[in-house]
Amino acid sequence: MNKGKKRSAAVLSTILLASSFSVVAPPLAQPVAAAENKVVHPSAKAHDQKVIARVSQERMFADASYLADTIGPRVTGTETEQQAAEFIWERLTSLGYEVETQEFSIPDKGVGHLHTSDDNEVLITIPAGSGGTSDAGITAPLYDANLGKAEDFTDEAKGKIALISRGELTFAEKVQNAVEAGAIGVLIYNNVDALAPLNPSLGGTIFDIPVGGITKASGEALLQDVVAQNETVNFNVQLLKNVTSQNIIATRAPQKGDNHEIVHVSAHYDSVQFAPGASDNASGTAVALELARVLKSYPIDKEVRFVFVGAEEIGLLGSKYYAENLSEDELKRSIANFNMDMVGTSWENASAIYMNTIDGKANIVSDTALATAERIGTPSELILYQRGASDHQSFYDVGIPAVNFIRREPGTAALEPYYHTPQDTMEYLSAERLKEAGDLVGASIYSLIRK
Template identity: 25%
Template sequence: MLGTFAVASPAQATSSKVNPDKLAKSVTLAGVLRHLVALQAFASLNGGTRASGSPGFDRSADYVATLMRLAGYRVTRQPFQFNFCEDTGSSFAQNSPTPTTYVDQVDYDVLDCSGDGTAAGLVVPVDLVLTTPNASSSGCEATDFTPAVNGNIALVQRGTCPFGQKAANAEAAGATGVIIMNQGNTTGPDRQDLFFGTLGNPVGIPAISVSYPMGVAFAGTANLNVTITTETIAEVRNTENVIAESRYGDPNEVVMSGAHLDSVPAGAGINDNGSGSAGILEVALQLRNVKTKNKLRFAWWGAEEANLVGSTFYINNLPAEEHAKIALYLNFDMIGSPNYTFGVYDGDDSAAEGAGPGPAGSAQIEAVFQAFFARRGEATAASDFTGRSDYGPFIATGIPAGGLFTGAEVHKTAADVALWGGVAGAQYDPCYHQKCDSLTPERDGADAALYRQLRREYRLFGNVNTFAIDTNADAVATAVATFANDTSTIPPRVVATTAARSAPAATTAHGLWLE
C-alpha cells in the first residue's frame, strides 16, 4: 500500500515563506483521494471498520505515521485507553395499547455504551417539561424518579446534564431500561428529531433515544407497555493519537491542525472522517521540508467517536508551557459530505446561535476561511461550536480554533440547495455513521435512488463529494500556509486550564453527543 502511495517531490522550494495559492494548487484532488482508497482498503481487509481499538484503525495509524516519517516529520504515537462501545443489534416494540414495531435509526437509536439485554414493562415519564420553554432537567437528580420506575422503563427528557447521568440514575432507581427523548426546547431539528448520542461510560440497562414528538406521544399514552432489546459490547481497549511535527519553525508558535482518524464501528468512515484525515495528510505531505516561520503540528486523533477521548487525552496531558505554545488549532471533521454545505466554524458568533464565540483569535481564523471562499465565489454557512468534534478540548482550555464542516445528519433545506445545489430533504451525509460511508455506498446499503439523484447533481467518489473535498482541501492548505507565515493576528491568551468535564481517558465531553 505504501509503495503505491509514495511521497511525491516537494511542491515548492524550501523557503521561510509559504505561498498559500501555490500550496493550494499543489494539494490536488487525486492526491487526497489516494488516501481515501488506502483507508477503505484498511477497513475492507479488517472487518469493514476503522474504529479505534480495531485492526483497521491500527493499519490507518501505521499508514499516516509512516508517510509522515518518510516526509521528514517528527512523529509521536501517543497511546491511551478508552471505553469501546458497539451495538450489534437491537429491537424496539410497543406491546400495548397499540402493538407497533419501531425501526432502528429511523424511529429510535441505541445510545452508545447502552447496556446489553432486554427490558420490558410500562413506560414511566420522569419529570418531563412539555410546555415552552421546555427547560428540562429530567433524570438529572435521583429524586426525579418515583417508585413506579422500579421494574419498568424510564422515559426521560434531554437537557441540563449528560445522557449518561440520566441513564445511571434510572438504573439506580430500578428501571430495567431507559428512553431519552429529545428536549423540544427549540423548533430546530437538533432539538426535535431523533438524535444520536453517547452515555460516555457503560450502563447496565438498555438505553435508546427517540425524537421529541415520539417522546410526547409516549408520555401521553396511558398504560404504554414496550420491549427494548439491545445487543451491545462494552470493554476497555487500547488505541492512539498520531502526532507529527515539522522540523522547522518557531517552537513557541505552533500552528496545529487535526482530524479524527477513527470511524464508527459500523463502517469504513470514508467521509467521517476519512475526508478530514486525508485532507490534512495531503497538505502536510506537500509542506514537507519547507522551512516555515512557525512550527507546524498535525494530529490524527483516536477514539473521537468514543467521545473525543484522544484529543482530550492529548490536551489534559500537555504541560502548561507546551499548551501555551499552541497559537491556534484548525479542525477538519467531515469535509466531503455528498450533499454538502460549506460550513465554517463561527468563531465570532456572528450567527448568534448555539454555543457562542470561540476563544479570542477564533474570529481571525474564521476570517481567513471566509476570505478564501469569497475569492472562490462560494457561499458559506456559520457552523456552531457545538462541542461535537475535536476542537472541543482546545476551546475549553482557551486555545483559539476554527475549521470546516460539510454537514452530517441534518437535512438539507431548499435555501441550502439555492446556494450549493443538491437534494433538499436529504441529509448532508445520508450515510452518516452507517456502513455505507464507504467507497461503495449503494453496495453497502445506501438509498440507491437518492444516490442516483446525488450523482446527477454532483460528481461523487464513493460517499464523498469531489467538489466539496477538493475545495475544502484547498481551504485547509490556505489556512495552514497563512498561519505558518504569520500568527500576529492571534491575540495572547491566559494560562491553560483543564479540558471541560475531564476525567480518565475513557470519558470526556462531547457536546451534542453527550447531553
C-alpha cells in the same frame, strides 16, 4: 416464513434510512467578506499556487475511501480505530516526518450487536453502565414492557429481554424495574423519529444485564416482527475495559533556530458505531494527510504539527489530552489551530464553509482563511459561526486561536442528513469539495508558516 413477514423483518436492517436527521446549531452566523480595495501582492498568489497545484483530490478521495470502505466504522478503542491510526502513522512516516504516537486511556465502554432470528441486524448503541454478555450473546424472546413502569411487568418478563419505550421514567428506572421483574436484558427504543439509535444515559448506575438503545422505527418493527410472532433475538454486548486510544502527531520544524511559533493542524479519525464515517471524519483526515504531503518540503519559518486525534466522538478526549499536555513553552509559541471536520460532504444544501469559533469572534485562523479565499477565489461562501462540538474546542480551552472548518447549510447551519448514520458513506462524499478544502486550508497554513 411468509412474504409479509420477510418484508417486515427486512425493515429492521433498513428502517433507519427512512427518515431525515440533521443537527442545527444556535443561530449566530456571520457571512464574512474581504476588505474592499485591499492590495494583494503578486507573490502571495504565487505561494498559494505552489500549494494548490500539488493538492490532489484523487489522492484525498482514495484515502477517505480507505478509511471508510476498507477499514469501516472506527469506533473509539476498537481494533478498527487502531488500524486507522496505524494507516496514518505509516503514511506520515513515509513522508519523512518525525511521528509520535500519544496513547491515552478512555472510559470503559460496551460494543453491541442485535440480530433477529432470521439474521437481520438492528443498529444499537450501548450506554455506559450496561452489563455484558458471553461471546455468544443471549438469545431470548422479547417482552413488551411498554414504558417500563413497575406495573408494566408481569411474571412473563422473567428470562426475556424487555423491550421498553422511552418516556416518563428515567432510563435507569426502566432498567431497574426490568431487573426486578427478572428480565435478562433491556432494549429501549426512542419515542421520536431519528436515524441514529437512541443513546440512553444510565446516570452512573451500573447494571449486570445488557442494556441497549435503538430507534423508534426499530422498536416498532421488533414489536410487530418479534414480539407479535413470538420470535427471538440475539443480543450481544462485549465490554471493553482498560482500553486506550491514541493521537498520531507529525512535526516539522524549520531547519535553523529554535523556539519557533507553532501552527497546529488537526482532524479526528474515529467514527461512531455503525457509521463508516466518510464525511465524519475521513474527509478531514484525508485533507490533513494530503496537506502533510504537500507541505513536507517547502521552506518554513514556523513549526507545523499535524495532529490526528482519536476518541473525538466520545467527548473530544484525544484533542483534550493533546492540548492539555502541551508545555507552557509550547502553549506560548502556539499561534493557531486549523481543525477540519466534515469538509467533503456532497449534500447540496451544505454550500457554505463554516468557520466555527468558540466565542463566535474572528481570530488569526479565520482572518487568514478569509484573505486566502479572496486571493484564490474559493467557490463557497465562508461563514463565521459560534459553535463548539469539535476538536477546536480543546485548543481554544488552552488559549490557542482555533477554527473548525466544516460544511453546513447557510441559514439553518444544518449538517448533512447522513451525519452519524450508516449512510455516511463514500456515496455522499465529494472529491471536488475535498479539493476546495485542501486548497483553502493548505494555502492558508502555508501563508502563515512559509519563509
